[in-house]
Amino acid sequence: MENSSSYYCPKTSVIVSVELSKRNWLVASLSPGAAKPSLRTIPAGNSAELISHLRNLECKAADRIGEPAAIRLCFEIGYDGFWLARLLRSNDIDTYVLDPASFLVSRRGRRAKTDRIDAEAMIGILKAYLAGDKSVCRVVDVPSPEEEDARRVMRERGDLVHERTRIISRIRGLLALQGIRTVKAIKGGDWSKQLDDTRTGDGRPLPPNLRRQIERCFERLALLNDQIKDIERDRAEVVLHEESTFPCREKAVRLEQLKGIGPNSAAMLVAEVFCRKFESRRHVAAFLGLAPAPFASGDVSRDQGISKAGNRSTRVQMVELAWCWLKYQPSSELTVWYRNRFKGNGARAAKVGIVALARKLLIALWRFVETGLVPQGAELRAA
Secondary structure (H helix, E strand, O other): OOOOOOOOOHHHEEEEEEEEOOOEEEEEEEOOOOOOOEEEEEEOOOHHHHHHHHHHHHHHHHHHHOOOOEEEEEEEOOOOOOHHHHHHHHOOOEEEEEEHHHOOOOOOOOOOOOHHHHHHHHHHHHHHHHOOOOOOOEEEOOOOHHHHHHHHHHHHHHHHHHHHHHHHHHHHHHHHOOOOOOOHHHOOOOHHHHHHHOEOOOOOEOOHHHHHHHHHHHHHHHHHHHHHHHHHHHHHHHHHOOOOOOOOHHHHHHHOOEOOOOHHHHHHHHHHHHOOOOOOHHHHHHHOOOOEEEEEEOOEEEEEEEOOOOOHHHHHHHHHHHHHHHHHOOOOHHHHHHHHHHOOOOHHHHHHHHHHHHHHHHHHHHHHHHHOOOOOOOOEOOO
């Protein structure tokens, strides 16, 4: 959803910033002709009082300048997400969600930070942005409820997989304390019976308290596996159903046609990346933080590596897909490029190269879902 109005007139605009917190919302407003911002504290979550205060600001500004005034409001993206932006825009309030990491801050000495200082600073940032200086901050695109909800499935799966890995590592660590190194066999099947046959390094059965702790870990592991299967069924349903609200569903179906790209990875990439519009391949790479961050000052010119400024979980997923691509697409142009340039140059070169391959692969997949251009030499699954 776009902002309610793109026209900005300093003489008729009330610039408002909201510093959000869990307890209170600090509302700073600068009316036309005012020398400094005024402040108002509102209980957190009380959107009705916030809207009432904004309408009151509009009326007062209109009485002062003798013509209708417009609210231009901003707040930082964070704990409260996007619901407030949707509510304000539905009430015809021009709302901007700002990325706080993009703000320019003073690097001299120790920087003072309070909610009042931050709220007043956001007013200056929004004024500069509306006046045409797009370098002062980055405005976050507010996703539709359907786009935001589509991300929940794969994000929850990622959380559960991470928790499952943590529990497996905990089981291995507990057994390693007793000198038991061969733990792969007890990950599946009748683990209770296998624990009966397990002996410590000095030939003893597992101590009773340790065994009960490991059994509880396995019970949580079984629950996690069931929940992950449920999520994958939900994912398959929302992606394959033609009347699904999953954004750009056809792109996920198209991605699955490539060998090495599974249904979970395809759904995650579309929900997090390919449902958006990008102007060029550089924008795609920069969105996930896979673009290089150069350092050039005076006679010094070097590459600092990737910026890591984007979605971390999706960036990790792309690196994993790059390894899968080498395995399942051995004849593709990208695989040949990687092996010619990085193979045989050591482990560090391989790690650097796989990130470079992830960037090239991301761009190739973007072109594939947008135009249908199959990556050079890549194989499709049989229909």
